[in-house]
Amino acid sequence: AQSVTQLGSHVSVSEGALVLLRCNYSSSVPPYLFWYVQYPNQGLQLLLKYTTGATLVKGINGFEAEFKKSETSFHLTKPSAHMSDAAEYFCALNFGGGADGLTFGKGTHLIIQP
Amino acid sequence: DAGVIQSPRHEVTEMGQEVTLRCKPISGHNSLFWYRQTMMRGLELLIYFNNNVPIDDSGMPEDRFSAKMPNASFSTLKIQPSEPRDSAVYFCASRSSDNEQFFGPGTRLTVL
Numbered sequence: 001a002q003s004v005t006q007l008g009s010h011v012s013v014s015e016g017a018l019v020l021l022r023c024n025y026s027s028s029v030p031p032y033l034f035w036y037v038q039y040p041n042q043g044l045q046l047l048l049k050y051t052t053g054a055t056l057v058k059g060i061n062g063f064e065a066e067f068k069k070s071e072t073s074f075h076l077t078k079p080s081a082h083m084s085d086a087a088e089y090f091c092a093l094n095f096g097g098g099a100d101g102l103t104f105g106k107g108t109h110l111i112i113q114p
Numbered sequence: 115d116a117g118v119i120q121s122p123r124h125e126v127t128e129m130g131q132e133v134t135l136r137c138k139p140i141s142g143h144n145s146l147f148w149y150r151q152t153m154m155r156g157l158e159l160l161i162y163f164n165n166n167v168p169i170d171d172s173g174m175p176e177d178r179f180s181a182k183m184p185n186a187s188f189s190t191l192k193i194q195p196s197e198p199r200d201s202a203v204y205f206c207a208s209r210s211s212d213n214e215q216f217f218g219p220g221t222r223l224t225v226l
Contacts, residue, residue: 032213034215036217042219042220043118043217043218043219043220044205044207044217045217046214046215046216049213049214051213090157092157097213098209098212098213099145099164099209099213100162100170101147101149101159101162101170101173102147102149102157102159102215103159104156104157104158105156106156107156107157
């Protein structure tokens, strides 16, 4: 069975510092991988996705993620944190060419210190 | 584009009552998903439809839960009878042709 593990339920960084949110997956077949962001009392918004091809994926709001098959990882990064990045971030995967439902990690709450 | 529309946004009911959550997917999206979010269990897939047909309902917790999609523009998730442990945020999402899922704002359900 597939699973997603997000290391660190809370991550705190200073404004302007590097953001690194970790995601590892377990899967017997190549998955599609996604990062979503959730602001308080809102739905989930897609940041970026990896399907096939280039392993470094760029998304919205300056975020990017790199798919590393050997490490079964899909970590999310942003060079310089902004106060508006404070939110809950979810890593997710699915199969069937992306057609199936998503399996989510537990989420990481990103805190930005002024 | 109005996005995925869910109603109601908040629902407070008493144990034993029937609850119906509604979802209108984005026009042209052929797949619809229902998820539940709780503090204890995180985000879980309940059921999903392709072309109005239920494909995988293995995530539906009990027979008290049922979902329908009578047409391409409407789906319901019903809980009958409701219990306090059903309290959660329920999200509907629809999938685009390039396999991106777009989420609605959610329905926050409180069962007293």
